Amino acid sequence: MPKHTVCLTFDFDAVSLWITRGMTTPTPISRGEFGAFAAERLLNLLNKYRIKATWFVPGHTIESFPEICSRIHKEGHEIASHGYAHESPLNLPREKEEATLVRSRDVIRHLTGYNPKGYRSPAWDLSTNSVELLLKLDFQYDSSMMARDYLPYWVRLGDVITPDAPAKFGNPVNLIELPPSWSLDDWPHFEYVRNPTYLQPGLTRADDVLHNWFDDFRYMKQTVKWGTIIYTLHPQVIGRGHRILMLEQLIRQLKRSGAVFARMDAVADEFARRSPLDEVRGA
Numbered sequence: 001m002p003k004h005t006v007c008l009t010f011d012f013d014a015v016s017l018w019i020t021r022g023m024t025t026p027t028p029i030s031r032g033e034f035g036a037f038a039a040e041r042l043l044n045l046l047n048k049y050r051i052k053a054t055w056f057v058p059g060h061t062i063e064s065f066p067e068i069c070s071r072i073h074k075e076g077h078e079i080a081s082h083g084y085a086h087e088s089p090l091n092l093p094r095e096k097e098e099a100t101l102v103r104s105r106d107v108i109r110h111l112t113g114y115n116p117k118g119y120r121s122p123a124w125d126l127s128t129n130s131v132e133l134l135l136k137l138d139f140q141y142d143s144s145m146m147a148r149d150y151l152p153y154w155v156r157l158g159d160v161i162t163p164d165a166p167a168k169f170g171n172p173v174n175l176i177e178l179p180p181s182w183s184l185d186d187w188p189h190f191e192y193v194r195n196p197t198y199l200q201p202g203l204t205r206a207d208d209v210l211h212n213w214f215d216d217f218r219y220m221k222q223t224v225k226w227g228t229i230i231y232t233l234h235p236q237v238i239g240r241g242h243r244i245l246m247l248e249q250l251i252r253q254l255k256r257s258g259a260v261f262a263r264m265d266a267v268a269d270e271f272a273r274r275s276p277l278d279e280v281r282g283a
Helices: 016-020 026-048 059-064 066-074 094-112 130-136 186-190 206-223 241-256 264-274 277-282
Strands: 003-011 054-057 078-081 153-157 171-177 193-195 198-200 226-233
Touching: 003 026, 003 206, 003 264, 016 026, 016 059, 026 066, 026 241, 054 059, 054 066, 059 066, 059 094, 066 078, 066 094, 078 094, 078 264, 094 130, 130 153, 130 171, 171 264, 171 277, 186 206, 186 226, 206 226, 206 241, 226 264
Parallel strands: 003 054, 003 226, 054 078
Antiparallel strands: 153 171, 193 198
16 A cells, blocks of 8 residues: 655754854854754644654764753654764764764663664764774664655665766665755755855745655655655754745645655654565665
8 A cells, every 4th residue: 555654854953053163152042042942843743643763863962951851752652863062973083973873872862761663874874994884783774865865765785886887886774764855945945055165045935945845745745655755954043933834735735645754763664574685786
């Protein structure tokens, strides 16, 4: 039977995002703090429509805003790993990257009582060591790569990519990829960021984004019998009034169109049942 799943995911970076950008003066820090304030609005909205979501929460956010993070957990949402202080893994030595993953895992376990099943890189990119470390630490899924749009897939290990020869692809391993997309992320559409060397204009009209995001779901329904679409939202971005209204309108349109809302760990479990790793390896 066809099933089209929607994952609402929230990257609850709070102030950690601005710290890693070196923007620690009062105003950027206050922008991150707004995320903790807006998270309550988002939880109220999710409760209104009885939706369970996945929140990727840096350990720094959990320790800095324990009350709202505790509410996220108590209301039945999944808490997954997003680093400790929103660190990019790209330039971390292997030992430092592992220590960061372990620290994030331990903070989440202290809050929830369980190890996180999912990881999303704060850089939406992985180092040459990331997959091996995620396997070592028993993560079930990653959400940082983009080789598909509506279909999860098994992550490969051992790719050889050079500019002077065809790509050599490695073998699938026991880690599921739940692919995100920059086009389904609120940050580049909406957030205005300026520093001496960089300008992100943001501030897109919300109705335009709503139209694009819903059409991606419509296309999924037309082209695949089973699939999932992943929206990536940041409380400090989507939590502004007119964008909250946009998100609620999106939820209503998706529900009318037959969408099934789910946490990402549930989608990973279903994908593993539908496409067992042993069968993929034997194909």
